[in-house]
Amino acid sequence: MAGIYFHIPFCKQACSYCDFYFTTHQNEKEKLLRCMDEEIVNRLPAFHFNEIKSIYFGGGTPSVLSYLEIQQLISKATSTVALMPDAEITLEANPDNLSMEFLTALKTKTLVNRLSIGMQSFHASELELMYRAHNVAESIQAFKNAREVGFENISLDLIYGVPGSTLTSWKANVQRAIDLNPEHLSAYCLTIEDNTRLKYWIEKGRHIYPEESLILEQSELLMEMTQSAGYEHYEISNFAKPNQYAKHNTNYWKGEPYLGIGPSAHSFKGNERSWNISNTKEYILRTGQNKVTFETETLSKIDRFNEFIMIHLRTQWGLHTNKIEELFGPDYLDAFIQQVEKIDKTLLQNNGDLYTLTKQGKHQADGIASSLFLVTSP
Ligand SMILES: C[S@@+](CC[C@H](N)C(=O)[O-])C[C@H]1O[C@@H](n2cnc3c(N)ncnc32)[C@H](O)[C@@H]1O
Numbered sequence: 001m002a003g004i005y006f007h008i009p010f011c012k013q014a015c016s017y018c019d020f021y022f023t024t025h026q027n028e029k030e031k032l033l034r035c036m037d038e039e040i041v042n043r044l045p046a047f048h049f050n051e052i053k054s055i056y057f058g059g060g061t062p063s064v065l066s067y068l069e070i071q072q073l074i075s076k077a078t079s080t081v082a083l084m085p086d087a088e089i090t091l092e093a094n095p096d097n098l099s100m101e102f103l104t105a106l107k108t109k110t111l112v113n114r115l116s117i118g119m120q121s122f123h124a125s126e127l128e129l130m131y132r133a134h135n136v137a138e139s140i141q142a143f144k145n146a147r148e149v150g151f152e153n154i155s156l157d158l159i160y161g162v163p164g165s166t167l168t169s170w171k172a173n174v175q176r177a178i179d180l181n182p183e184h185l186s187a188y189c190l191t192i193e194d195n196t197r198l199k200y201w202i203e204k205g206r207h208i209y210p211e212e213s214l215i216l217e218q219s220e221l222l223m224e225m226t227q228s229a230g231y232e233h234y235e236i237s238n239f240a241k242p243n244q245y246a247k248h249n250t251n252y253w254k255g256e257p258y259l260g261i262g263p264s265a266h267s268f269k270g271n272e273r274s275w276n277i278s279n280t281k282e283y284i285l286r287t288g289q290n291k292v293t294f295e296t297e298t299l300s301k302i303d304r305f306n307e308f309i310m311i312h313l314r315t316q317w318g319l320h321t322n323k324i325e326e327l328f329g330p331d332y333l334d335a336f337i338q339q340v341e342k343i344d345k346t347l348l349q350n351n352g353d354l355y356t357l358t359k360q361g362k363h364q365a366d367g368i369a370s371s372l373f374l375v376t377s378p
């Protein structure tokens with residue numbers, strides 16, 4: 001099964017914590033979209049997709065595009081490779097773009113059938129700290145508008161571990177998200193990235209990053225509240241109502257191929273990974289000169305094994321020893337078994353040939369994965 005990712009690198013303003021690739025200047029939008037059309041035509045055939053299972057518009061802020069611009073990209077891709085009848089087409093959207101007018105056009109004139117709305121918080125003070133371009137009332141109205149025009153598959157993004165947050169303030173955030181009854185929730189622990197205003201403020205002592213113990217409590221509370229509300233914790237940062245897993249992201253986690261179009265977009269096929277240049281001007285320039293816009297890396301067997309461990313460990317479907325043997329052979333399986341037996345059973349549990357993280361282990365997923373990584377061939 002195959003997926004297509006479109007990176008739309010435009011944002012109204014720079015959120016204080018974000019280091020994704022984006023620009024706040026939209027003057028080259030038309031040119032960029034034509035270059036993305038060209039990239040689809042140039043690269044899609046080489047991926048040999050039979051059908052497209054999912055399309056994902058990520059960013060940046062894809063909801064700054066018009067419905068026509070969104071549908072034009074979908075049409076370009078689907079005129080080359082057919083779309084599966086139940087394909088998932090997601091648009092990441094910021095609440096301040098979700099007017100009734102835009103949503104109605106999106107629902108009736110494009111094939112977008114899933115929205116991922118960046119709420120982040122239901123507290124005005126946190127939205128201000130994060131320098132988001134929307135207020136709480138706009139976020140709630142955006143969700144209601146999306147429901148009213150008929151979107152039946154909506155995901156909300158939240159962030160915990162925000163400076164100044166408490167267990168009580170986080171509980172209110174999760175409760176307000178659950179009260180809206182979205183099909184899916186993504187909750188990310190705030191990462192303090194280099195070259196962000198938030199990092200500068202923290203270094204200057206203007207804001208204090210929460211204690212590790214509070215972050216753990218917030219994460220536990222999130223797990224408890226979402227479980228009681230009927231969500232499955234199917235990946236470290238993702239929660240879904242039954243059968244409402246994000247198909248596009250699940251494809252990433254299952255190692256399915258995908259093509260990423262646009263500045264900074266990543267692609268994956270077999271044992272090859274590529275990534276586009278993270279610079280809109282340069283992307284446009286190179287496309288105009290018929291030069292490649294991406295770099296490619298061939299993954300070694302060890303790279304693929306380590307990635308397999310990392311990705312699968314983070315999901316509720318876990319790590320199957322028979323799959324490890326099938327994909328990597330008995331030597332890799334032996335090396336895995338040797339390492340996995342050293343891990344505390346309170347962190348990683350096994351049931352026959354299946355290893356999954358315990359509730360406690362979910363807080364240490366990255367550390368557990370790296371202790372299972374191989375450095376040299378077994
Ligand atoms: C890059 S954004 C793109 C979607 C959209 N522009 C938005 O802001 O919701 C995707 C998600 O990543 C989250 N994100 C970005 N930087 C982050 C950070 N440093 N720590 C945690 N989450 C982050 C955003 O808040 C958002 O929910």
Ligand code: SF4
Nearest residue numbers: 011014015018059060
């Ligand atoms: S969090 Fe979203 S809206 Fe904010 S700067 Fe990053 S991509 Fe843009």
